[in-house]
Amino acid sequence: MSLFGHTRTIVSARHALIAPDGHVPSSFPGWKNATAYVLISPAMGADLSQIRVTFDVASGKAVFPSDEHEHVIYVEAGECEIELADESISLTDGGYIFIPWHTSFNITGNDETRVTLFRKIFEFQDGIEPPPLVFGTASGIPGEPFLGNPRALLQTLLPIDPRYDMAVNIFTYQPGATLPFVETHIMEHGLLMLSGQGVYRLEESYYPVTAGDVIWMAPYCPQWFVAMGDEPASYLYYKDVHRLP
Template sequence: MHTRTVLADRHALIAPDGHVPSAFPGWENATGFVILSPAMGADLSQILITFESNEGSATFPADEHEHALYIETGSATIDIEDGESIALATTGFIFIPPYTAFTLHGDESTRVTLFRKVYEPDPNLGLPPLIHGLASDVPDEPFLGHERARLQTLLPIDPRYDLAINIFTYQPGATLPFVETHIMEHGLLMLSGQGIYRLENAYYPVEAGDAIWMAPYCPQWFAAIGDTPASYLYYKNVHRLP
């Protein structure tokens, strides 16, 4: 059988046709699809979470992991261990600091992408605060002056955060202005549209639902194709000396 999924030493394209569900302790009527993880060589995990009923829940313990969640479809409620309860609709996002337990609730319409990694502390900085909002309320800006390639920065530019979560949207025919090669690792989810992604020396057709892993220094470039804009959500590690 055919699949567009590719796993290389320093990059991966994971197409939805190969998703395999996982069950985890403390989860009820919820399914996790571990799309990216340290098992493939990454320093982060990217997990798709869906729910089988209106009573679905996924619990995460308080440990050294930090989490950033994005609501792809439907709605979700996040119960934080301090008693705070946060409701998010489609395009909602939330960053939950390390050492914070929480439970994610959803229903059959809910799809959530979660980024999870071990927090890298800085002895001169405190922990980053919890923050949430709607991506649809975040203004976009031209990327390096390119009006047809626009960037939304979801988390504050604050050195307490050792990760960034952004959304890139390209008009048809727009591209990254150059082939990027940098220390930052990426986990990525195609939200809409289609395009061509260069990873190292290979070029891959990509579309909504695809996930991509890029190791540090993986040469990368994107071009949007088709009749509609292409958009992707991505993670990168920031604000820490190598």
């Protein structure tokens, strides 16, 4: 319960921190016993949507029709089924899947399932085939030292391939580890804190962040992170790649 109307949530023109205390549920046509929390969307000026989906009972279903959007789904907790036209793929905690544009699918789960979904319009490129579906588990992706730092490990979930116009990665920092410099770049980010805590710099502001927080960063938003506390901190994040501006 909010005390005196206080929240850590902040929404500005070029960045946002969405804390769990302000989440408001939505439901969409065809959904059954499934709830969406639209945490990032074009309504705030973003080019992507980041949606958390939960399910009320064992038979919950979230429906996504075929259109120009592509999707990455990451299982935060529990398990789910991704129902495609000709197959069904099971994902458990830490599982992920990339679903190409013009592909309809359903997500089914139970009351222990929680997923994060990144959704964007696919940027078709002449001479390059659209990317294929791919899935796996984060535990099967080795963490690589970021710029040689073994205390900051980067897991790259999607193939590094020009067919893909988006990347989804997991960054894990040991306590005290940081991004090595303040990054300022053309890529937009949608981010979910998976575990731990720290401080995130967004433009000229510094925000305490913890597991469950969501961050949006517009292109060229200066950003930096330091992990704090006794446990490692990790976050899942999206960025747009492989397309000329």
